[in-house]
Amino acid sequence: MSDAQPHLYLVDGSSYIFRAYHRLPPLTNRHGQPAGAVYGYTAMLWKLADGLNKADGPTHMAVILDASESTHRNEMYDQYKANRPPPPEDLIPQFPLIRVATRAFSIPCIEQNGLEADDIIACYVLAATKAGWKVTIVSSDKDLMQLIEDGKVDMLDTMNDRRIGREQVLEKFGVGPEKVGDVLALMGDSVDNVPGVPGIGPKTASQLIQQYGDLDTVLASTDEITKPKLKQNLIEHADAARLSRELVRLVCDAPLPEPLDDLVLTGIPPEPLKEFLEDQGFKSLLNRVAGGGASSGGTRPVDVMASKPVAAAPTPPEAQDINVDRSAYETVTTMEALDRWIAEATANGFVALDTETDCIDCVIARLVGVSLATAPNKACYIPVGHVSADLLSDAPSQMPMADVLARLKPLLEDPAVLKIGHNLKYDWVMFAKQDINVAPYDDTMVMSFDLDAGRGIGGHGLDELARAMCNHECIPFKQVCGTGQKAITFDKVPLAQATEYAGEDADICLRLWQRLKPRLASENVTRVYEMVDRQLVTTVGRMERRGIKVDRDYLASLSSEFSKEITALEGRVYEAAGGPFTIGSPQQLGSVLYDRLGLKGGRKGKSGTYSTDVNELERLAGEGVEVANRVLEWRQLTKLRSTYTDALQAQINPETGRVHTSYSLSGAQTGRLSSTEPNLQNIPIRTEIGRKIRDAFVAEPGYQLMSADYSQIELRLAAQMADVPQLKEAFAAHEDIHSMTAEELFGSVDRDTRGKAKTVNFAILYGISSWGLAGRLGVPKEEGAAIIARYFERFPGIRSYMDDTLAFARTNGFTRTLFGRKTHFPNIRAGNPNHRAGAERAAINAPIQGTSADLIKRAMNRMDEALEKAGLEGVRMLLQVHDELLFEVPDGREQEAAAVVREVMAKAAEPAMKLDVPLDVEVGWGANWGAAH
DNA sequence: GATATCACG
DNA sequence: GACGTACGTGATATCT
Numbered sequence: 033m034s035d036a037q038p039h040l041y042l043v044d045g046s047s048y049i050f051r052a053y054h055r056l057p058p059l060t061n062r063h064g065q066p067a068g069a070v071y072g073y074t075a076m077l078w079k080l081a082d083g084l085n086k087a088d089g090p091t092h093m094a095v096i097l098d099a100s101e102s103t104h105r106n107e108m109y110d111q112y113k114a115n116r117p118p119p120p121e122d123l124i125p126q127f128p129l130i131r132v133a134t135r136a137f138s139i140p141c142i143e144q145n146g147l148e149a150d151d152i153i154a155c156y157v158l159a160a161t162k163a164g165w166k167v168t169i170v171s172s173d174k175d176l177m178q179l180i181e182d183g184k185v186d187m188l189d190t191m192n193d194r195r196i197g198r199e200q201v202l203e204k205f206g207v208g209p210e211k212v213g214d215v216l217a218l219m220g221d222s223v224d225n226v227p228g229v230p231g232i233g234p235k236t237a238s239q240l241i242q243q244y245g246d247l248d249t250v251l252a253s254t255d256e257i258t259k260p261k262l263k264q265n266l267i268e269h270a271d272a273a274r275l276s277r278e279l280v281r282l283v284c285d286a287p288l289p290e291p292l293d294d295l296v297l298t299g300i301p302p303e304p305l306k307e308f309l310e311d312q313g314f315k316s317l318l319n320r321v322a323g324g325g326a327s328s329g330g331t332r333p334v335d336v337m338a339s340k341p342v343a344a345a346p347t348p349p350e351a352q353d354i355n356v357d358r359s360a361y362e363t364v365t366t367m368e369a370l371d372r373w374i375a376e377a378t379a380n381g382f383v384a385l386d387t388e389t390d391c392i393d394c395v396i397a398r399l400v401g402v403s404l405a406t407a408p409n410k411a412c413y414i415p416v417g418h419v420s421a422d423l424l425s426d427a428p429s430q431m432p433m434a435d436v437l438a439r440l441k442p443l444l445e446d447p448a449v450l451k452i453g454h455n456l457k458y459d460w461v462m463f464a465k466q467d468i469n470v471a472p473y474d475d476t477m478v479m480s481f482d483l484d485a486g487r488g489i490g491g492h493g494l495d496e497l498a499r500a501m502c503n504h505e506c507i508p509f510k511q512v513c514g515t516g517q518k519a520i521t522f523d524k525v526p527l528a529q530a531t532e533y534a535g536e537d538a539d540i541c542l543r544l545w546q547r548l549k550p551r552l553a554s555e556n557v558t559r560v561y562e563m564v565d566r567q568l569v570t571t572v573g574r575m576e577r578r579g580i581k582v583d584r585d586y587l588a589s590l591s592s593e594f595s596k597e598i599t600a601l602e603g604r605v606y607e608a609a610g611g612p613f614t615i616g617s618p619q620q621l622g623s624v625l626y627d628r629l630g631l632k633g634g635r636k637g638k639s640g641t642y643s644t645d646v647n648e649l650e651r652l653a654g655e656g657v658e659v660a661n662r663v664l665e666w667r668q669l670t671k672l673r674s675t676y677t678d679a680l681q682a683q684i685n686p687e688t689g690r691v692h693t694s695y696s697l698s699g700a701q702t703g704r705l706s707s708t709e710p711n712l713q714n715i716p717i718r719t720e721i722g723r724k725i726r727d728a729f730v731a732e733p734g735y736q737l738m739s740a741d742y743s744q745i746e747l748r749l750a751a752q753m754a755d756v757p758q759l760k761e762a763f764a765a766h767e768d769i770h771s772m773t774a775e776e777l778f779g780s781v782d783r784d785t786r787g788k789a790k791t792v793n794f795a796i797l798y799g800i801s802s803w804g805l806a807g808r809l810g811v812p813k814e815e816g817a818a819i820i821a822r823y824f825e826r827f828p829g830i831r832s833y834m835d836d837t838l839a840f841a842r843t844n845g846f847t848r849t850l851f852g853r854k855t856h857f858p859n860i861r862a863g864n865p866n867h868r869a870g871a872e873r874a875a876i877n878a879p880i881q882g883t884s885a886d887l888i889k890r891a892m893n894r895m896d897e898a899l900e901k902a903g904l905e906g907v908r909m910l911l912q913v914h915d916e917l918l919f920e921v922p923d924g925r926e927q928e929a930a931a932v933v934r935e936v937m938a939k940a941a942e943p944a945m946k947l948d949v950p951l952d953v954e955v956g957w958g959a960n961w962g963a964a965h
Numbered sequence: 966g967a968t969a970t971c972a973c974g
Numbered sequence: 975g976a977c978g979t980a981c982g983t984g985a986t987a988t989c990t
Contacts, residue, residue, distance in 0.1 A: 617988055618969055645970060671971060675985055700982060704974085711984045714973035722972075746974090746981095798980035807979050865977045877981040881974090885982095914974040914982090 040160045040295060041080060041090035041188075042153050044171030045141070046098045049073055049130055051172070051191060053123045054755065055836065058852040059556055062313030066122035070129045071314060076190050077137050078317065080170065084297055090168070092295040095134045096152045099143035103151075105279050112279060113224050120945050129312075136308030138301055144289050150175055152289070154282035157185055159292055175216065175280055177201050180209040192832030206238035214247040217277035222764065223948075226279050227272040231265045233761070247277050349551070354408070354502045354543055361535030362412040363527050365429055370436065373404055373412050374443045380406050382450040383443070384542035387459045388534050390417070390521040393709070394461040395577060395692040396685055399433060400523045401530060402440065405538035413531040421524045428527045437466050444470045452476065454494045454541045457697065460573045476541055478565045479548040481698035482557045486846070486856035492698040498540045501547060506540060507533050560853045563944065564886055565697065567893040572695045572705070572912075574896065579690030580712070580910045580918070583728045583960075584681050590724060591677040594669045601666040608659040615666055618644045631657060672716065676725045683710045695912070702878045703853045703885040704914060713913045717965070726962035731920050738907075738926060738957040739964040740933045741916035744769060745884045746797050748949040753850065753879060754833030758826070763949040769793070776826045777819060792819060796830060797880055799873030834876055841875040849882035850945060851890075887951070888915060891940040895933070902932045918964070921957065930955040 052072030061067035083089030105112045119127075134141040144152055153169055157179045160167050169176050172189040179185055180201055187196035194200075198208060205215050218237035220228015232240075244250045251270045257263040266273070302321050309318040364370050377383035384405040389397035398417055405411035416433040420426055443449060444463060453459050456475040463470050480492040489500040498504045512533045513520050522530065552558045606612045609628065613620045622642030625631050631652060642648075644663075652660035683691050691710065699706035707713040715729070716722025731737045747769055751759035762772045774781045774789035788809055795805045806816030824831040838860075841847050846856040855878040859871035892912060899907045907929045911918040917937070921929045937953045958964045 614988080616970095616986095619989075641969090643969090667970080671986080674987075675972070679985080696983095699984090702982060704982065706983055708984065711973085714971090714984065716972060718973080725972095741974095795980060798982095800980070801978065803977095804979045813979095869977060874981065881982060884974095916974085 036091070037164065037166055038091045038160075039088065039166040039168065040092040040094075040156065040292070041168045041170060042156055043077070043080065043093070043095040044149055044153060044169065044173060044176065045073070045095045045130055045134070046149050047171050047173050048076065048190075049123070049126065050119075051755065052076070053120065053126070054753070054850075055191060058122060058559060058848075058850070060558075062311065065125055065129075067126060067129065067312060069123060069126045070133055070312070073130055074133050074309075074312075074314060074317060076170075077133065077139065078320075079190065081137060081139065081297065081300055084299065090297055092165075092292070093297045094140045094142050094156070094290070094295045095130075096149045096156075097130070097141060097143040098149045099145050099147070103146055103148055104283070105148075108278055109227075109275055111225050111227075120943075122944065133308060136305045138304060139297070140290055140295055142289050144286070147283060147286060151283035151286065154179055154284040155286050155288060156292070158284045159288055161185060163292060165292075172196075174204070174212070175282070177205070178209055178212045178216075178280075178282060192828075192835065194828075194832075205234070207241050211241050211246065213277060213280050214241045214250075216280040217247050217273055218250070220276055221280075222761070224279075226276045227269070228276050229265050229269045229273050231261060234758075236262070247273060349501075351501050351503045352547070354504055356504055356536065356539065357409045358507075358532040358536055360409045360411075361531050361539070363531045364412045364414040365431060367431065367435070367439070369412075370414060370431070370439055373406075373414075374439060376406050377404060377443055378446065378449055381448065382406075382452060382545075384411075384452040384538045384545065385444075385459065386453065386534060386537040386541060387462045388413075388522045388530065389462065390523045393692070393694070394458045395579065396687060397462065398523075399462055399466070400521075401534055402436070403531075403534035403538040405535070405542040408543055409539060411535035411539040411542075413527075413534045415527055415530065417523050418525070418527065418530070419523050421520070421526065430527075437468065441468045444468050447472060450474060452541060452545045454537070454544065455697075457569045457573045457576075457695075460570055461577055464573065464577065473566075473569070474545060474549070475566060475569050475697075476544040476548055477698055478569065479552060479561060480544070482561045482565055482853070483548060483551055483555055484856065485698075485703070485854060486701040486858070488856070488858045494537060494540055494544070497544055502540070502543060504540065506536055509533075555854075557852060557854060560849075560851050560886070564851060564853070564889050564893070565703075568697060568889050571889075571892050571896070572697065575909055575911070576692055576694060578908050578910055578920075579685065579688055579692035580920075581689065581730050581732055582680060582684055582691050583730050584684060587677045587681050587725075587728045590728070591673055591681075594673045594677065598666060598669050598673070601662050601669070605659055605662050605666065608662070615663060616670065618642075621663065625652070625657075625660075629659075668719070668721065672722060672725065676716065677728075680710060680725075680728065693911070700885075701855050703849065703855070703882040703889075705885070705889075705912060712911055715961070723962055726965075727960045729961035731959060734923055735920045736923060736926055736957045736959065737961055737964045738919040738921045738929060738933070738955065739916055739961065740919070740930070740937060740953050740955045741913075742884070742888065742937065743952040743954050745887070745915050745951065746880050747793055748947075748951065749850075749880050749883050749887075750797055750830070750833075752947050752949050753883070754827075754829040756827045756829035760948050766950075766952070777822055788819075792823060795820075796823065797877060799834075799876035801869075801873075837876055837879060838872055841872075847875050847878045847882075849879050849886050850941075851883065851886040853882050853886055855879075855882060884915065887940040888912065888917070888937070891937045892917065894936050894940075898932050898936045899929070902928065904929055904932060907932075918961065926957050930957075 049069045053069035056068040056072045058066060059068040059071055080090065131141055142152060150173065153176060157167050161184050167185045169179065169187045170190060171187060176187060180187060180198055182198045189196065201209050201212060205212055207215055215237045218229055218232050218240060219234050220226045240250045244253055251266065251273060254263050254266050257266065306321050309321060364373060386403045387399060388401040390400055391397035400417040401413055401415040403411060403413045414436055415430040416436050418428050418430055444451060445468065451470050451473045453473060453475055455477045456473055460470050477492045480497055490496050495506045498506050512525055512529055513522060552561055602615065605615055609624045613624055615621060619641055621644045626642050649660045649664050680691065685692055693707045693712040694709050696706045696708060716725050748763050751763055762769055770786050770790040770793060771781045773793055774785040777789055777792065778785040791808050792805065800820055802817035802820055803813050805820060806813040809816065837847060841857055841860050845860060846854045848854055857871040857875050859867045860875060862868045862871065895909050899905065904925060906922040908920045909917060910920055919929065934953045934955060938951045941947050956964050
């Protein structure tokens with residue numbers, strides 16, 4: 033390359049690591065320090081340096097960093113960058129590692145007091161172009177776009193591999209690079225706190241500069257401007273605009289800290305690099321060095337493993353056989369024996385435990401026995417509530433429950449003894465009812481969920497895990513208690529059998545813990561386990577115990593109201609159909625509609641039966657088929673009656689008079705909670721008639737129900753994670769996001785375009801297809817495709833977010849949320865394109881839905897303490913519905929409670945993370961849930 | 966136990 | 975270029 037033109041690559045290191053930090057999972061290095069951004073940075077440098085000797089690759093290279101806090105800009109304007117939040121806590125330790133990484137590549141790392149990285153870059157650009165070199169700036173900072181010159185200087189955004197030249201600048205700003213500074217001066221920059229002119233954003237700024245040529249001319253021509261508000265702002269803030277122009281002007285005449293020729297790139301000496309990669313534990317990169325110097329190949333970020341596994345296993349770790357000897361378990365019926373087990377557990381420092389009860393619902397269940405395990409095959413069962421199996425025999429010999437609990441309490445609350453449970457929420461509530469607060473604890477079900485969500489081993493139940501991880505079959509509950517009519521409760525199970533069953537549960541739980549615990553660190557899920565999900569066990573346990581009051585009489589009257597209407601509707605449907613049939617049977621209904629009445633419609637589904645779902649019925653109704661409407665109404669009312677008004681009454685706990693749902697902590701693969709028996713996360717709200725059900729959820733006398741929900745949280749997170757400036761700015765300005773999208777996509781905002789934009793926004797979150805979108809919007813598929821294309825064009829970050837997420841998922845078999853939660857997608861590499869496409873859509877959605885779940889979980893974990901601190905211990909958090917929390921608040925304390933709740937929810941990401949988008953929370957209250965919205 | 970439908974975010 | 979008609983849940987009724 034002796035006579036080739038030198039090509040200098042200038043890497044904007046500071047801006048890169050911020051973006052890498054937000055875009056990459058929160059990985060840790062071999063020392064357990066956060067290293068996600070460092071990893072991303074290392075992979076990027078590798079890729080760049082690998083371009084040596086390739087067409088348009090670097091011959092010279094340097095990394096530019098910000099050295100000092102204060103520069104000449106602060107002398108001009110003391111508020112410069114004053115609003116900038118401190119970096120996230122787990123990014124701070126990564127800054128120094130950036131220098132270490134750069135040195136490991138033997139690439140110069142340049143910083144200079146009093147100059148920002150942007151200025152140093154400008155100086156080098158000027159010097160290099162004067163010498164006839166080509167320059168590529170590796171950054172996506174819009175300030176640096178001022179430096180672009182066709183054929184001489186371009187920019188490279190390595191996150192999405194995009195080259196930025198004059199054309200791209202024109203596209204973004206509507207003006208060439210030489211005028212970018214004027215546009216920036218008018219629009220200002222909230223991140224750097226460059227004031228700009230109020231009311232002027234990118235659109236107006238660009239238009240003014242296009243019209244008048246430069247900033248000074250704009251400011252001198254205010255009398256030509258017709259819009260009164262704009263004119264006034266330009267006059268009033270002319271000085272701010274001039275100051276802004278100076279703030280965004282890059283210094284390009286400072287002396288170069290290192291001469292140009294010293295930046296030459298001759299190749300990367302392998303030894304220092306190897307040493308660095310080994311120290312960090314970046315195994316996949318290390319393998320490439322070992323393969324022989326700078327090699328080629330993709331540098332997609334892969335999971336950083338601590339010491340053991342080399343790459344993220346696409347399949348779960350293999351099962352390891354265990355030997356279970358149930359005959360070794362002991363039935364404890366004397367104080368002496370109990371004390372022996374307690375001493376053993378205390379000396380051990382940990383103990384696995386399980387409770388047996390007479391009912392699956394922990395709020396009403398009574399304790400029957402407790403099992404403990406201190407080592408494999410070393411388990412015992414302590415019966416406390418067994419009764420005789422029939423009227424003829426006596427109850428088995430056992431200690432009084434009160435005595436046993438009094439002895440167990442110190443152990444269960446001993447801060448030096450870790451209590452290990454499987455789905456410990458259940459056991460925690462059982463003991464909480466006896467005034468025992470089990471702590472500290474681990475939960476093997478939650479661990480399994482955090483490690484293997486979506487991994488295709490089914491659920492995370494003890495029996496399933498024993499099978500998948502240990503090739504062991506647990507005694508089925510059915511075998512002990514029977515099924516159907518003959519089923520008995522556990523208190524009637526003979527002690528010998530009970531001991532084998534219960535002892536096994538504790539024994540297996542302990543073995544699972546021994547296998548799962550070390551994987552948390554090595555597979556980088558410690559953070560989400562410790563900071564989110566483990567704490568949630570007791571948070572949710574407390575909520576389940578509280579329950580929510582339901583007005584039974586009101587539900588009963590709704591029920592009969594619905595019944596009357598249902599009967600009336602049935603009469604009309606039968607009349608139209610020419611005879612009675614089972615409306616609830618889709619088969620019969622289909623045959624009535626399409627065969628007997630001869631309506632036109634399609635077959636659907638493998639079974640070859642007619643589809644009669646809402647879409648079909650609404651289509652028929654639209655064609656004037658009256659009976660379709662009646663069936664729809666009938667469906668709605670029977671659904672409401674059977675699922676809600678009737679079922680809910682039956683769910684009221686006779687002891688508390690309240691409904692206690694059970695939240696599953698490991699039910700939803702994305703990290704959401706799910707609610708069962710009853711499901712309180714799908715109480716109607718979308719239709720007026722359905723909303724009446726919400727009015728049945730009431731507050732105790734002297735209390736109000738207060739609802740607090742995150743506004744548009746998933747779209748906000750999409751804006752954050754995909755790093756879409758327009759969306760982030762719109763949220764920061766509390767604009768209506770669907771209107772803003774409508775403006776961008778269709779050029780105008782009215783009811784129709786806003787509605788379409790809303791659909792498009794959701795489509796994006798769910799992993800879009802042009803067919804699907806077209807179907808939803810009722811437009812031809814070409815138009816659907818065109819809208820998607822326009823969306824990607826207007827919000828380019830979305831495209832790269834999707835590409836990056838899918839590439840990551842394909843490489844690693846899982847995705848991660850901002851807090852590191854993993855969701856696995858075994859089908860992401862499926863041969864069946866249908867399965868694969870499904871996995872891809874789910875993989876695009878999971879980080880967003882999952883991050884939203886992480887956030888509200890963090891808020892929930894902090895809520896009780898925050899309320900207590902504010903003197904609001906009377907406020908009780910009752911329900912969670914994905915982005916909503918429902919509270920019971922003493923009359924008169926609503927305002928105070930709202931303030932605390934809002935604060936905790938809005939700051940849920942902190943201090944681990946500082947989001948660019950605000951998390952707005954809408955709060956309302958009233959006598960019932962319906963009124964609280 | 967599978968399938969269809971529909972309630973929610 | 976084919977693929978398919980949005981992501982995540984749980985409850986109920988009907989029919990096999």
